[in-house]
Amino acid sequence: MARLVIVSNRVTIGGKKGQAPGGLATALKDVLTPETIWFGWSGRRTEQSGRLTQHNSDGAQIIAMDLSEEDYKKFYIGFANRTLWPLMHYRPGLLQFDRSDYDGYLKVNHRFADALMSILQPDDIVWVHDYHFIPLAACLRQRNFAGRIGFYLHIPFAPPALFAVLPPGRALLSALCEYDHVGFQTEADLHHFRSCVRDILNYSINKDGVIFGPNRPCISSAIPVGIDTEGFAHMAAEAEHQAEAERLRESMGSKALILGVDRLDYSKGLPQRFSAYGRLLEKHPEHRQQVSLLQIAPKSRDDVKEYRDIKRQLDQLVGQINGQHADFDWVPLRYITRDMPRMVLAGFHRIARVGLVTPLRDGMNLVAKEFVAAQDPNDPGVLVLSRFAGAAAELQDALLINPFDPDEIADALHVALTMSLSERQARWRRMYETIRRNTASAWAQTCLQAATGSRRLTISPASRYHWQTDQRLEAQNEETTWPVRPAV
Ligand code: ADQ
Numbered sequence: 001m002a003r004l005v006i007v008s009n010r011v012t013i014g015g016k017k018g019q020a021p022g023g024l025a026t027a028l029k030d031v032l033t034p035e036t037i038w039f040g041w042s043g044r045r046t047e048q049s050g051r052l053t054q055h056n057s058d059g060a061q062i063i064a065m066d067l068s069e070e071d072y073k074k075f076y077i078g079f080a081n082r083t084l085w086p087l088m089h090y091r092p093g094l095l096q097f098d099r100s101d102y103d104g105y106l107k108v109n110h111r112f113a114d115a116l117m118s119i120l121q122p123d124d125i126v127w128v129h130d131y132h133f134i135p136l137a138a139c140l141r142q143r144n145f146a147g148r149i150g151f152y153l154h155i156p157f158a159p160p161a162l163f164a165v166l167p168p169g170r171a172l173l174s175a176l177c178e179y180d181h182v183g184f185q186t187e188a189d190l191h192h193f194r195s196c197v198r199d200i201l202n203y204s205i206n207k208d209g210v211i212f213g214p215n216r217p218c219i220s221s222a223i224p225v226g227i228d229t230e231g232f233a234h235m236a237a238e239a240e241h242q243a244e245a246e247r248l249r250e251s252m253g254s255k256a257l258i259l260g261v262d263r264l265d266y267s268k269g270l271p272q273r274f275s276a277y278g279r280l281l282e283k284h285p286e287h288r289q290q291v292s293l294l295q296i297a298p299k300s301r302d303d304v305k306e307y308r309d310i311k312r313q314l315d316q317l318v319g320q321i322n323g324q325h326a327d328f329d330w331v332p333l334r335y336i337t338r339d340m341p342r343m344v345l346a347g348f349h350r351i352a353r354v355g356l357v358t359p360l361r362d363g364m365n366l367v368a369k370e371f372v373a374a375q376d377p378n379d380p381g382v383l384v385l386s387r388f389a390g391a392a393a394e395l396q397d398a399l400l401i402n403p404f405d406p407d408e409i410a411d412a413l414h415v416a417l418t419m420s421l422s423e424r425q426a427r428w429r430r431m432y433e434t435i436r437r438n439t440a441s442a443w444a445q446t447c448l449q450a451a452t453g454s455r456r457l458t459i460s461p462a463s464r465y466h467w468q469t470d471q472r473l474e475a476q477n478e479e480t481t482w483p484v485r486p487a488v
Contacts, residue, residue, distance in 0.1 A: 004036045004448070005120065007112065007136060008129035009076070011040035011062050013055050024129060024154070027225055030441035031448065032059030039063045039116060045072045049111055065115055067108065074104020076132070077303050083166070084131045086306075088155045089267045089361045092165050094306055102168055106135060113139035123147055125452055128179070130154045135171075137178040141215070150451025151179040154225065155363040156390070157189040160196050173201055177213035181451040183223045185363045185390040190222040219453075223446050224390060225364050226438040229373045232346060236374035239347030249351055252292060256417055259352035260295040261345055261367045262359075264337060266310045269358040269386065269403040270297060274317045276358070276409030277333060281325050283407075284414045289330050291417065293356070294348070298339040311337070349374035354416045355383045357391075358403040364390040368398070372431045380428035382416035384409065394434050397427040 012025050032038070042053060042064035049071045055062040067075070078101030086094035113136060120126070120140075126149045128136050137149045163169050173196055176182050184190045190209070197203050203213050211218040239245055248257070258277070262268040277293050297314070301307045318335045325332045340348075349355065355371030368383060368391040375381055385391065385398035392400055399412040 001035075002123045002125055003121065004031065004033075005116070005124050005126045006036065006038045006060070006129070007116070007126065007133055008038070008040050009080075009132040010043065011038050011064055012057055013042065013062060013064060027227070027440040028444055029059065029228065031444040034060070036060040037063060037119065039112070039119075040065070041076075042066050045069050049108070050115070052115060063115075063119065065112065071104055071108050071111075074101045075108040077301075079105035080132045081301055081304050082306075085155070085267075087162065087166055088131065088158050090156070090158060090162060091266070091361075092162060094266070095165065097167055099167075109133060109135045109139050112136060113143055116140065117143045117145065120145055120147070125448065126150070127152070127448065127451060135175040138175040141178055148180050148452050149178075150181040150183070150447060151176065152183040152223075152225075152447055153189070153363070154185070156186075156361055157184055157192045157196075159192045160199050163192070163196050164200070169196075170200055173197055174213065177201070177203065177211050177218045178215060179218055179451075180216070180453070181219045181221070181447070183221055183447050183450065185222065185224050186393050187222045188393075189363075189390070190220060193220060219450055221450060223443055223450070224394060224438060225366070226435060226440045226443045227366055227369045227373060228440050229369070229432070229435045232370055232373040235343055236346035236350040237376075239343045240350045240376075242343070242347055244344045245347030245351055248294075248348060252351075255289070256291045256353035257348075257351060258291055258293040258354040258356050258413065259348055259371070260293065260297070260356045260358075261349075261370075262295075262297050262357075263300040264297040264307065264311060264314070265300060266306055267359055267361055268297075269360045270295070270310070270314055271317055272360070272403055272406055273356060273358045273409065274314065274321060274333065276406035276413065278321045278324065279406045279410035280413045281332060283410055287414070287417060288325065288332075289327065291353075292330075292332060292334060294334045294336075294352075296336045296338075296340055296345070296348075299337050346370070346374050349381075350376060353381045354413060355381060355385075356409075356413070357383065357389060358386045358401065358409060359389050360386070360403050362386070362389040362391070366391075368395060369435050372428065372435055375428055375432070377425070377428070377432075379421065380424050382419055382424055382427070383431070384412045384416055394438065395431050397430045 008024055038060045044066045046066040047068060049066060049068040051066040053064050078098060082096045124147050128151045130153060140149060184193060194205055194209060197211055198205060203211050205211050209220050211220060260273060281288055299311060318333055321333050322331060349371045357365055357368045359365055368385050368389060371383055383398035385395055385400055386403040387400045388403060399416055401408050401412045
């Protein structure tokens, strides 16, 4: 029987904090079985790359590889996070390119391919996640793996004018076309990818978006990632009565809570968010003493200089805003750089009056969906959301803002804080209905269906994926002229 082999940079080992691949583990929950293999980096930096360890986790068999300090620096810190991450987040000014980092990136992809070849069976389905592993399908094809391989990009795809900046852009684009399916978060990302393939590689693309490169047809589609909406809603309803949420509520008194939850990353727009909050207190002084912003932003990638810089900048801004506005009985801005358990966060979302999600650019942003899922239907909070988050395409009933404009964010905060209950309920209901349909489970099933060319993967009617690309995928499968492998 065909097994599913998932590849991602981070894997969860023994549920250890810090190892968890964030939203990915949750999103994959429903497709993991005890036969599923999940392959990734162990999170350990050792003298030599390549040592493999095996672990049992709740849903799957985890196989993890150690990386040497040098590989970690070139592959992860260098090419993945100093070159690809800023480029794909539309920040060419922060991009640094070094040929030896790119060589290190390729080397780790080849190492992963070697290790995978030792465990892969011919009919396994390989599902590769994110920008760390763009060349992996090509590496596996070089080693004669002929099974189905799908890819999902969790971050945005840059438009052609920006993508052209990337020195090995051509090689990476053609590597992407070695997958049977490549999935993107939004129609805009998909459009950018196809435009790059057309303009840079001159490959033909048919009306259904199937790309015909020299080796194989590659299906490309937009399949936005979702969350376990009902599960998160139940967790939030329960967490609201737990100690942490009670303590937060007590500390707030009658003040309204504005909540921000992000990894500490320059793509999340935190300096602009803090400035916007300062502007709110200046422009709308009636909110002074009546609100408090709680920002939870655990440090991430602090081996990368740009991440240490943003941390310093935020520390200063918090000091400035509290210095200017605080009173002896009121701290306007509370800022935490520690990780928090998911359940505690769910409870905080539920008691927040406003969810403030303002990335300058984001593939999707699951926090926006989690905020909506967590709300009390009788008294829901308002989501203020960047129009440059992938989630904005689905969450049109949020107050959509330009995250580069602190005044616009401040005005939206004012609207959110003064919005009538009936309007809050109407907006929330429409958003909840959308995320209740487009769940994590439906996302995973649709991606796997597309990668396998199969229409026989069972999808329960409740989790059937409601998005226009679904029909198009079905149509592609019917019109496909190349041999379709047996369905799993
Ligand atoms: P991330 O950039 O990590 O993910 P996001 O989608 O917002 O961003 O968060 C992922 C998960 O981490 C969420 O489930 C969230 O609850 C959790 N998380 C965030 N901040 C946290 C905190 N302070 N403490 C504890 N947990 C926290 C990448 C892309 C996104 C894309 C996801 C999934 O950058 O655009 O939505 O992958 O595809």
